[in-house]
Amino acid sequence: MPDTPASSPTPLPVIPRPSRTESGGPGGLTLTAATRVSADAEARGTLTWLQRELGAATGLPLATGDEASAQIRLSVDARAGLGREGYRLIVDDEGAIIVGNDPAGVFYGAQTLRQLLPPDAFRSAPLGGAVWTLPAVSVTDAPRFRWRGAMLDIARHFSPKREILRFIDLLAMHKLNVLHLHLTDDQGWRIEIRRYPRLTEAGSWRTESQLGAGKPPEFDGRPHGGFLTQDDIREIVAYADARHVAVVPEIDVPGHSQAAIHAYPELGESGLIPVGTQWGVFDEVLAVTDNVLEFYKNVFDELLELFPSTYIHVGGDECPKTQWKNSASAQKRIKDEGLADEDELQSWFIRQLDDHLTARGRRLLGWDEILEGGLAPGATVMSWRGEEGGIAAARAGHDVIMSPTATSYLDYKQSESEDEPIRVGTLLRTEDVYTAGTVPPGLTEEEAAHVLGAQVNVWVEHIDTPRRLDYMVFPRLSAFAEKVWSAGERDYAEFEPRLERHLERLDAVGVEYRPLDGPRPWHTRPGVRGWGE
Numbered sequence: 001m002p003d004t005p006a007s008s009p010t011p012l013p014v015i016p017r018p019s020r021t022e023s024g025g026p027g028g029l030t031l032t033a034a035t036r037v038s039a040d041a042e043a044r045g046t047l048t049w050l051q052r053e054l055g056a057a058t059g060l061p062l063a064t065g066d067e068a069s070a071q072i073r074l075s076v077d078a079r080a081g082l083g084r085e086g087y088r089l090i091v092d093d094e095g096a097i098i099v100g101n102d103p104a105g106v107f108y109g110a111q112t113l114r115q116l117l118p119p120d121a122f123r124s125a126p127l128g129g130a131v132w133t134l135p136a137v138s139v140t141d142a143p144r145f146r147w148r149g150a151m152l153d154i155a156r157h158f159s160p161k162r163e164i165l166r167f168i169d170l171l172a173m174h175k176l177n178v179l180h181l182h183l184t185d186d187q188g189w190r191i192e193i194r195r196y197p198r199l200t201e202a203g204s205w206r207t208e209s210q211l212g213a214g215k216p217p218e219f220d221g222r223p224h225g226g227f228l229t230q231d232d233i234r235e236i237v238a239y240a241d242a243r244h245v246a247v248v249p250e251i252d253v254p255g256h257s258q259a260a261i262h263a264y265p266e267l268g269e270s271g272l273i274p275v276g277t278q279w280g281v282f283d284e285v286l287a288v289t290d291n292v293l294e295f296y297k298n299v300f301d302e303l304l305e306l307f308p309s310t311y312i313h314v315g316g317d318e319c320p321k322t323q324w325k326n327s328a329s330a331q332k333r334i335k336d337e338g339l340a341d342e343d344e345l346q347s348w349f350i351r352q353l354d355d356h357l358t359a360r361g362r363r364l365l366g367w368d369e370i371l372e373g374g375l376a377p378g379a380t381v382m383s384w385r386g387e388e389g390g391i392a393a394a395r396a397g398h399d400v401i402m403s404p405t406a407t408s409y410l411d412y413k414q415s416e417s418e419d420e421p422i423r424v425g426t427l428l429r430t431e432d433v434y435t436a437g438t439v440p441p442g443l444t445e446e447e448a449a450h451v452l453g454a455q456v457n458v459w460v461e462h463i464d465t466p467r468r469l470d471y472m473v474f475p476r477l478s479a480f481a482e483k484v485w486s487a488g489e490r491d492y493a494e495f496e497p498r499l500e501r502h503l504e505r506l507d508a509v510g511v512e513y514r515p516l517d518g519p520r521p522w523h524t525r526p527g528v529r530g531w532g533e
């Protein structure tokens with residue numbers, strides 16, 4: 001949009017919408033084989049990324065030049081007043097300059113620069129014949145929230161490393177900066193732990209999987225499995241770091257632990273049980289013994305070696321108390337520690353992990369059930385059962401991340417049509433994701449400051465292939481990205497034309513998003529039942 005006057009209400013077709021843009025008038029910078037790129041020391045990571053990504057799409061060398069002769073210049077200037085992760089991008093006939101407040105800011109400036117080119121700039125090889133002209137423009141931009149996340153469940157259905165790396169690229173394209181990996185659940189343990197090899201040898205596969213959400217349950221009769229090695233994890237973390245995405249691991253305790261109990265029955269209250277094959281919430285939970293605590297502290301210690309993330313997620317959700325009510329060791333623990341009930345017992349267990357993580361310089365993160373029975377002193381809360389958990393935690397002075405089901409669960413149905421694949425949850429359309437608020441109303445300014453940001457959650461009970469993942473995640477993730485990056489009013493009517501343009505980028509990347517007018521015949525899942533069907 002090179003000739004849009006500065007006063008025009010038509011924004012640049014960039015997602016997420018930048019804070020401020022001014023047109024530089026007609027003209028712009030055309031990239032050619034002679035175009036050189038420079039970067040100061042702190043911006044070098046983005047230089048490498050730009051050469052790799054834009055070089056592949058355009059076929060141009062975009063060779064490194066010195067600062068005096070380069071047409072594209074990248075630098076960090078913390079004194080420019082751009083704000084955390086902020087940047088300024090200026091393009092004119094002579095060149096393009098990106099100044100970031102920090103290395104992440106430079107990276108986001110480069111992401112915006114890529115979106116200013118035709119959508120084919122998102123392909124992996126050139127089609128030939130394109131003219132790569134950046135419009136003359138000035139963009140000043142910074143994110144609204146510091147936590148802009150997506151959770152990927154790789155426990156219910158495994159995602160191999162290849163898909164996780166691709167997902168990271170898609171997060172970075174949308175200026176999202178947290179990948180929360182849900183690594184363990186009843187139906188599978190997906191990360192190698194050297195000290196306890198049976199977690200993956202036995203706990204990473206199940207005999208079959210429930211198909212859909214119907215009652216009585218139906219099963220597919222086919223084993224499912226897979227896990228990430230520690231080298232896979234190191235690679236994923238380094239790849240994400242180069243794209244300014246923090247990888248936050250989750251080991252879910254003390255519920256959702258059937259796979260671990262299958263591998264090491266002494267962890268549980270019920271002897272040998274199979275790895276779960278059905279979706280839901282189950283009574284089989286961890287025992288609260290010294291040996292179990294020791295086991296998990298050792299597991300978390302290996303996790304800390306692999307994940308530099310400040311935040312370490314311990315789950316804490318959906319832990320039925322039935323077994324503890326009937327367990328001599330659980331009741332003895334309640335008595336010995338002077339606890340009131342099983343809720344306080346769960347809280348006590350989480351607190352032991354909080355002490356362990358805090359002593360190692362990390363911060364415990366958990367689903368909002370960790371509020372029940374008292375919040376551990378260092379805990380940050382992820383509010384998923386509505387906003388109440390977030391509100392309570394923020395009022396108690398704890399940091400929170402908002403991911404309420406109604407606006408954040410990307411496994412939830414995208415329309416009421418019978419053609420929509422496996423309809424679970426409540427209706428969550430792209431426009432619903434876009435328009436929903438992030439900070440719960442009613443918080444004071446001081447309480448609201450505890451809201452670090454938000455994330456969408458991709459639970460995959462009913463998403464068993466990368467193609468189905470694309471369908472459920474996009475374009476809802478694009479709408480979410482704007483909500484957490486861009487401040488100011490959001491008007492879906494203004495967003496939609498930009499989204500249509502953005503879909504051309506997703507086409508160029510090769511993302512099989514849900515078309516805005518609904519599923520294609522091959523997206524349907526005839527005969528596979530959703531909730532209440």
Ligand code: ACM
Pocket residue numbers: 317318367384
């Ligand atoms: C959750 O959805 N059980 C956090």
